[in-house]
Amino acid sequence: MDMIVPQSKQTWTDYAIPGAKALRDAFQRIAIVARYRSMADFAEQEIILPDGPYQGQRFRIARQPAHGAFFREVDSGNWFRYACTGPQQSGKTLAFVVIPILYHLFERNQTVLFGLPSMDMANDKWKLDIKPAIEASQFAKYLPRKGAGSNGGTPELIQFGNGSNLKFITAGGGDEKRAGFTGPILVVTEVSHLDQVGGTSDEATKLKQMEGRVRAYRASGQARIYLESTVTIEQGRIWQEWSNGTAGEVVIQCHACDEWMSPGRDNLIGWQDAETEDVAELNSRWACPCCGILFDDATRLKQLANCKVKHKGQLILPDGTITGQIVPSKTMGFRYSAATNTFVTAGIVGADEWKGAREVDQDNAEKELLQWTWALPAKPKEQDVEPLDFRTVMHRQSQWKRGLMPSDVVTIAAGVDVREKQLDWFVTAKRANGQPLCIDYGFEPVLREASDLKTALKQAIRYLQEKFDKGWEVEGRPGLRGIDIALIDIGWETDTIREGLNEHQLWRRAKGFGFKQHAGSSYVAPQNKNRQMHQIGEGWHDVILIRGNKRFRELENNADHWKRRVHQALTVAADSSAALLLPKTEKVEGRIEVAKQLTAERETTQFEVGKGTVRKWVQTFTRNHLLDACYMSFVGLSVAEYESEKARKKAENTPINGVISGKKAEPFVRKRK
Numbered sequence: 001m002d003m004i005v006p007q008s009k010q011t012w013t014d015y016a017i018p019g020a021k022a023l024r025d026a027f028q029r030i031a032i033v034a035r036y037r038s039m040a041d042f043a044e045q046e047i048i049l050p051d052g053p054y055q056g057q058r059f060r061i062a063r064q065p066a067h068g069a070f071f072r073e074v075d076s077g078n079w080f081r082y083a084c085t086g087p088q089q090s091g092k093t094l095a096f097v098v099i100p101i102l103y104h105l106f107e108r109n110q111t112v113l114f115g116l117p118s119m120d121m122a123n124d125k126w127k128l129d130i131k132p133a134i135e136a137s138q139f140a141k142y143l144p145r146k147g148a149g150s151n152g153g154t155p156e157l158i159q160f161g162n163g164s165n166l167k168f169i170t171a172g173g174g175d176e177k178r179a180g181f182t183g184p185i186l187v188v189t190e191v192s193h194l195d196q197v198g199g200t201s202d203e204a205t206k207l208k209q210m211e212g213r214v215r216a217y218r219a220s221g222q223a224r225i226y227l228e229s230t231v232t233i234e235q236g237r238i239w240q241e242w243s244n245g246t247a248g249e250v251v252i253q254c255h256a257c258d259e260w261m262s263p264g265r266d267n268l269i270g271w272q273d274a275e276t277e278d279v280a281e282l283n284s285r286w287a288c289p290c291c292g293i294l295f296d297d298a299t300r301l302k303q304l305a306n307c308k309v310k311h312k313g314q315l316i317l318p319d320g321t322i323t324g325q326i327v328p329s330k331t332m333g334f335r336y337s338a339a340t341n342t343f344v345t346a347g348i349v350g351a352d353e354w355k356g357a358r359e360v361d362q363d364n365a366e367k368e369l370l371q372w373t374w375a376l377p378a379k380p381k382e383q384d385v386e387p388l389d390f391r392t393v394m395h396r397q398s399q400w401k402r403g404l405m406p407s408d409v410v411t412i413a414a415g416v417d418v419r420e421k422q423l424d425w426f427v428t429a430k431r432a433n434g435q436p437l438c439i440d441y442g443f444e445p446v447l448r449e450a451s452d453l454k455t456a457l458k459q460a461i462r463y464l465q466e467k468f469d470k471g472w473e474v475e476g477r478p479g480l481r482g483i484d485i486a487l488i489d490i491g492w493e494t495d496t497i498r499e500g501l502n503e504h505q506l507w508r509r510a511k512g513f514g515f516k517q518h519a520g521s522s523y524v525a526p527q528n529k530n531r532q533m534h535q536i537g538e539g540w541h542d543v544i545l546i547r548g549n550k551r552f553r554e555l556e557n558n559a560d561h562w563k564r565r566v567h568q569a570l571t572v573a574a575d576s577s578a579a580l581l582l583p584k585t586e587k588v589e590g591r592i593e594v595a596k597q598l599t600a601e602r603e604t605t606q607f608e609v610g611k612g613t614v615r616k617w618v619q620t621f622t623r624n625h626l627l628d629a630c631y632m633s634f635v636g637l638s639v640a641e642y643e644s645e646k647a648r649k650k651a652e653n654t655p656i657n658g659v660i661s662g663k664k665a666e667p668f669v670r671k672r673k
Ligand SMILES: [Zn+2]
Pocket: 254, 255, 256, 257, 258, 259, 288, 289, 290, 291, 292, 293
């Protein structure tokens, strides 16, 4: 070592003052360390597990070494903000939320702000996670005996006997107006779900609002912010915070190649070729992503006992020395995954993968595995197959002009959508080969100038009934042919429409259920037939309602399902027998309007954690009435077919003249006709 030789121009104080300062700093650091325990020591010495497989026992880092790695990083004091994630049901709430809260409340006697997506969650989090942990510990004596938090009610502020406070906060819910309550410690749970409430601002803004409350403590170095969440999507808050922070990952050392690694989803081997779930569980092994050696859970658990955290920019040498420059960031990103989670085995994860690969809803199964098991963001949703465009739809014309149908039509069904100014209607004829053809569509005005709404509505229905009874031309045949069935929506002005139908045999009352219909209540198909319900078809069933001395039969239907059917029929190749074609017309404006209305809604799928893939219909054009009328005509075709099939079966089983019956009778019955 070189000696430092003072230069002649400098005085001795140039050396003595910085030296004294360095000494003072060192003493202060030691003093602080001595005053408080580390979070790791606190956790092992104070936390008693309130539930789970080790209920009543002390918290032991050895059970989930990844959590110990997290505490070590926090205790290093290198960062003041932590963005943490891990697999579901791996104890991450305890490690990232409950223990930090208890540590700051009782070891450091600090005020802790606890941020949640909504106040509704506060009660659950307090009662199920935090309070039981306090009750199991020696700090139970500090729990308030009276007031908030002692029992019942949604806690907002809990004041403990040691003088520390726990304040529950949300963002975007009007609570930030009372932003007066500040503190040095902020713990936010489910940060990727902050956006689910309020809806106006995004997650980043809401998080910023919460973080504003610890601002005053930043300069003094007291502030600490803990963010925890399940991973959602790449754009989700936790993944953004983690990856823009140090993106630290828990790694283990390979016993074969000495590399520090963490097997990913591609490194779980054996379940892929399994014939059964049991075999998948039995055959699953971890593979080192560096050298490829396969290893079992016993080896993995040994490796995990010495796990380390590798941050972005770091390299860990075989002897465990960490080198390299961590990316400069105030946020420590911390993540562990299936391979670094002791609460699962290769077999459990392999069996889940095997089952997931066989789920009907592939997208959903895939997302759940990524987010819940591997703590990875779900891949962005695949684009909808060729969004239905009105420009394409308007060119889907049959060879028959409006008002004319081919001679092979089997069933004709009409759908009628009701609104204040007009009844929009759509007539679909089904050909012998199953092809749906639109033979006519339009609207019947509700003439309110002459009378009141009820009378005008009934009048409009009457006109339509006459029109549908009269019917349309059939190619190559004399006369006209009318409808077999008509469905009219009774979601609005229900009683008037019930009366207006005037016991017309072919007209049915229909009620659509779906994302957009009737306050968004979704359709639930009945399990069994009963007295009130005797027909259950594809996405529809009928119910019998009694109002006074009148019986009504109504068709409840799954609007979303049938709109999907319509859009499928508008998407398949125009020369397919499943293609819905519009009547031939030269009038371009008319074709544009009907095409726009039929494509006025679009089905989208989005993934919501805890719910899986949610399908929603989004309206993209204001006038969507013909889509409703069209899907109802489709339901009508389904009902008519169901009923004719039922009638056919009934006829088969009805004895004729007491001599022969059923199938044997068929040829004779036909001949007699
Ligand atoms: Zn290896």
